[in-house]
Amino acid sequence: MPEAPAAALSIDGLVKDVGPVPALDGRMKRVISDLSLQAHFGQVTVLLGSNGAGKTTTLECAQGLQKRQGGTVSLLGQDPEHADAALRARVGVMLQDGGLPPAMRPVPLLELVAGMYQEPRPVAELVELLGIGEFANTTIRRLSGGQKQRVALAAALVGQPEVVFLDEPSAGLDPQSRHLVFELIRQLRAAGLAVILTTHLLDDAQRLADYVYIIDDGRTVAEGTVPELLSNAAKAEAERLISFDAEAGLDGRRILRPELDWQETRPGSYTVSGPLQPQDLADLARWWAERGIMPSAINLASHSLEDVFLEIAQAAAAERSTR
Numbered sequence: 001m002p003e004a005p006a007a008a009l010s011i012d013g014l015v016k017d018v019g020p021v022p023a024l025d026g027r028m029k030r031v032i033s034d035l036s037l038q039a040h041f042g043q044v045t046v047l048l049g050s051n052g053a054g055k056t057t058t059l060e061c062a063q064g065l066q067k068r069q070g071g072t073v074s075l076l077g078q079d080p081e082h083a084d085a086a087l088r089a090r091v092g093v094m095l096q097d098g099g100l101p102p103a104m105r106p107v108p109l110l111e112l113v114a115g116m117y118q119e120p121r122p123v124a125e126l127v128e129l130l131g132i133g134e135f136a137n138t139t140i141r142r143l144s145g146g147q148k149q150r151v152a153l154a155a156a157l158v159g160q161p162e163v164v165f166l167d168e169p170s171a172g173l174d175p176q177s178r179h180l181v182f183e184l185i186r187q188l189r190a191a192g193l194a195v196i197l198t199t200h201l202l203d204d205a206q207r208l209a210d211y212v213y214i215i216d217d218g219r220t221v222a223e224g225t226v227p228e229l230l231s232n233a234a235k236a237e238a239e240r241l242i243s244f245d246a247e248a249g250l251d252g253r254r255i256l257r258p259e260l261d262w263q264e265t266r267p268g269s270y271t272v273s274g275p276l277q278p279q280d281l282a283d284l285a286r287w288w289a290e291r292g293i294m295p296s297a298i299n300l301a302s303h304s305l306e307d308v309f310l311e312i313a314q315a316a317a318a319e320r321s322t323r
């Protein structure tokens with residue numbers, strides 16, 4: 001049998017304590033306990049969890065930015081806590097709060113970062129792909145959150161990394177920028193990179209993930225592809241959900257049967273859920289046609305990842321309370 005390809009990132013039994021924490025009388029707090037995961041080349045691996053679940057801490061341990069108290073981490077075959085410059089050059093990182101120098105303008109900053117690598121990706125290409133040109137003459141401090149996010153993503157990619165870590169890449173993005181960023185992430189995957197990203201947005205996971213780890217209270221409580229997670233959930237099969245992207249602000253409620261639920265979950269992202277019948281899909285398609293709406297990223301599922309996530313998180317919380 002051929003050997004399975006080596007993982008780009010492999011974490012086994014990670015343990016991380018932080019502190020000392022004043023609220024704990026100066027004791028340390030265990031925020032990651034026995035967390036394991038693998039991320040492969042040519043895949044988007046998503047760490048999904050609510051605020052405070054431990055996603056950022058896990059990413060920082062994976063990059064060697066924080067020292068762990070237990071477990072092993074192998075990033076491109078090396079322990080990141082002992083990473084040399086050669087390893088760092090193969091890894092791109094976009095942190096949650098960016099860490100960009102506020103007085104610089106985007107293009108000179110990206111040129112500066114490009115200068116640190118032997119074979120950087122042309123800055124002009126990234127500027128074009130991420131729509132940075134429209135605010136190229138504005139200093140970082142005056143950029144909106146979403147614009148900073150796009151510059152931070154470009155900075156993470158300019159060194160042509162083999163592995164990229166993206167902490168909440170869609171935070172603060174409007175629908176158009178989100179579309180650009182998601183398209184770029186799909187291109188990175190197609191180019192064979194290992195993309196590891198965190199999100200608390202189920203929608204992001206549903207659209208991007210090849211493999212999802214659901215993190216709760218510093219441990220992995222479920223893992224699998226999105227279809228696997230969906231099919232493992234106990235929710236009744238009769239409930240179905242269609243999700244699609246289109247222009248923001250549409251309201252299709254009047255064409256739907258009353259037992260169906262219509263939601264605009266984010267501007268331009270819609271879900272229709274309930275006991276969907278083939279006729280409901282036909283009604284929806286006719287409504288799109290009549291109004292000249294061409295949706296993108298249409299998805300039909302038995303139930304939403306949100307249901308699965310809530311179910312798993314509730315089960316994990318119940319288990320914790322009995323420990």
Ligand SMILES: Nc1ncnc2c1ncn2[C@@H]1O[C@H](COP(=O)(O)OP(=O)(O)OP(=O)(O)O)[C@@H](O)[C@H]1O
Pocket residue numbers: 018019021029031049050051052053054055056057058200
């Ligand atoms: N230095 C610290 N002192 C005390 N607690 C900390 C420290 N660093 C992290 N924590 C706690 O560790 C837990 C995990 O934090 P982490 O930032 O990894 O979560 P997260 O899943 O990334 O959350 P978010 O989605 O809000 O970014 C949280 O409860 C956080 O409060």
